[in-house]
Amino acid sequence: MFCDEVLETVELIASGELTLSPRITNHLASCRGCAAALESARRVDALLRSRAAPPAPAQFSSRVMSRLRRARWRSEQWLDWGFNVALALAGALVVTGLWMIMRQSGLATVSSDAIDLLGPGMMLFVRRISPSLPLYAAATALLGSALGVWWWAERDTTQAPRRMVARDHQ
Amino acid sequence: MEPVNERELVERCRRGDEGAFQELVDGYKNLVFALIARTVLDRTRAEDLAQDVFLRIHRGLPYFRGEARLSTWIYRIVANVCVQERGQNASAAGVVSLDDERAAVRPPAVADRQFSDLELRDRLEKAIARLPAQQRLLVAAHYLQGVRYEDLAEALRMPLGTVKTQLFRAKQQLRRLLDS
Numbered sequence: 001m002f003c004d005e006v007l008e009t010v011e012l013i014a015s016g017e018l019t020l021s022p023r024i025t026n027h028l029a030s031c032r033g034c035a036a037a038l039e040s041a042r043r044v045d046a047l048l049r050s051r052a053a054p055p056a057p058a059q060f061s062s063r064v065m066s067r068l069r070r071a072r073w074r075s076e077q078w079l080d081w082g083f084n085v086a087l088a089l090a091g092a093l094v095v096t097g098l099w100m101i102m103r104q105s106g107l108a109t110v111s112s113d114a115i116d117l118l119g120p121g122m123m124l125f126v127r128r129i130s131p132s133l134p135l136y137a138a139a140t141a142l143l144g145s146a147l148g149v150w151w152w153a154e155r156d157t158t159q160a161p162r163r164m165v166a167r168d169h170q
Numbered sequence: 171m172e173p174v175n176e177r178e179l180v181e182r183c184r185r186g187d188e189g190a191f192q193e194l195v196d197g198y199k200n201l202v203f204a205l206i207a208r209t210v211l212d213r214t215r216a217e218d219l220a221q222d223v224f225l226r227i228h229r230g231l232p233y234f235r236g237e238a239r240l241s242t243w244i245y246r247i248v249a250n251v252c253v254q255e256r257g258q259n260a261s262a263a264g265v266v267s268l269d270d271e272r273a274a275v276r277p278p279a280v281a282d283r284q285f286s287d288l289e290l291r292d293r294l295e296k297a298i299a300r301l302p303a304q305q306r307l308l309v310a311a312h313y314l315q316g317v318r319y320e321d322l323a324e325a326l327r328m329p330l331g332t333v334k335t336q337l338f339r340a341k342q343q344l345r346r347l348l349d350s
Contacts, residue, residue: 011341044345047294048313056203057217061195064224065188071225
């Protein structure tokens with residue numbers, strides 16, 4: 001019966017939190033099981049005390065700081081995105097507001113009347129410049145091809161590094 | 171770290187002083203890493219988790235009211251990170267066997283003390299891996315220099331008596347596992 005009591009206290013004895021009473025000392029001298037348990041508890045305690053406390057690896061602080069900067073950069077990206085969305089919404093709100101003001105104040109009717117008035121004049125303008133349209137179209141096509149060739153040449157030199165950066169982050 | 175310096179450092183960190191946060195990392199990195207490395211056996215994973223702890227600290231600093239000591243708050247974050255990690259790897263940790271390595275590498279007939287010490291340490295680490303997450307952390311923290319029962323109790327939001335009982339049970343369990 002006394003063995004159970006001793007076995008419940010061997011950890012405390014081993015760690016020095018409980019001092020050996022004469023009764024326990026006598027029991028340990030005569031009971032091999034309890035003495036072995038105390039020996040084992042002392043061994044565990046010594047092993048735990050001598051367990052290595054590995055220091056943080058070199059460059060640990062700088063790695064933490066760079067992760068922190070990356071996290072901050074990401075959150076700033078979200079902030080930028082939110083700002084742009086808010087700006088677009090504000091723009092849409094202003095346009096809608098202006099349109100509603102124009103409708104309610106009758107300005108919209110005035111502007112449609114103005115379009116009706118200027119319409120024939122615009123048609124006359126188009127008719128007058130129409131003979132030169134092929135020339136303008138040819139010039140635009142030439143400029144467009146030149147821009148296309150420039151974009152194609154630029155694309156080849158800039159896309160390779162971008163791919164490598166993307167792979168680094170995967 | 172002295173409480174006054176600690177408060178000053180926290181204030182500087184809150185104002186966005188990057189140098190102050192680096193000071194905080196330098197001051198606590200060894201303690202945090204040692205605690206985690208003793209709880210998570212994989213060294214690379216331990217470093218990732220230790221870094222996570224500092225990122226959480228940085229995120230949480232604006233909300234740190236200074237009612238507890240900074241170290242206590244840090245232990246609490248370490249405990250949360252370790253318990254979460256344990257939860258994710260619960261199935262893997264559950265199959266650790268103390269006898270696997272012992273059966274594979276038997277000591278020579280003439281007892282080599284150094285070898286048997288290493289073997290014992292290896293078995294101890296495996297036995298610790300079998301403990302519940304909270305007991306593992308308690309065992310890891312209690313035997314680190316400077317960590318007090320009171321801080322652990324506050325960090326884990328447990329009564330002091332419960333911390334002592336849990337630690338006692340953990341050691342009892344370790345002894346039984348090593349003796350079996």
